[in-house]
Amino acid sequence: MSLFDRDGFEALVRSLPGTSLVDQWDARVAKVGDKVFTLLTDVERRICFKVSEESFEILTALGGVAQAPYFAKRKWVTLDPETELAAAEIAEYIRRSHRLVAGGLTRKLRAELGIPV
Template sequence: MHLEALRAYCLSFPKATEDIKWDHDLCFSVGGKMFCVASLEPPLSFSFKTTPDQFHELTAMRGITPAPYLARYQWVLVQEGHTLTPQQQEELILTSYALVKGKLSKKDRVAAGV
């Protein structure tokens, strides 16, 4: 997946927003909470939240590691040379969106309109 395809996919989710954090990371959020982060510096790498079972399964695969600073929250970092298909990537990012959206407080869901 290329950065523009990742960007278009993440922004296709209801009420998804984007901003740049830490000078070189494109962050996608829902209700102010991140669900995917992509490096703007080549080669493309991106991180997202997973379930605990997916976390262990994914980090056993080539090119996927626990995400720095976020691994304790079951985030993974997908790097160049990974073995995920584009369909798997989309499913995992959708799961991340759903996990983050599901953890929003009622107040945050109302404020975000989700």
């Protein structure tokens, strides 16, 4: 199952604590504590997620990876299905994005969502 398919994408993000899924912006959007950490676009089947500043520089130099439109200032990337990254690497970056965004939530909310504090 590919992460660029809705079922594969949802299986991964549902495995992360405190995650909710909504349809928004012509995409399947994964949130933690009402904050977006990744999304899969409906038409082009692109995956977008938040990354650290260092990862942003590294990833945007790869084929099939670009600055995410509307999110680039906040260090978001977008991947097309022909990206150089392997599925396991993409999954790990999505997990890191979840941790980055969840880390910005209050301790109380993280505890309520079952996210290690």
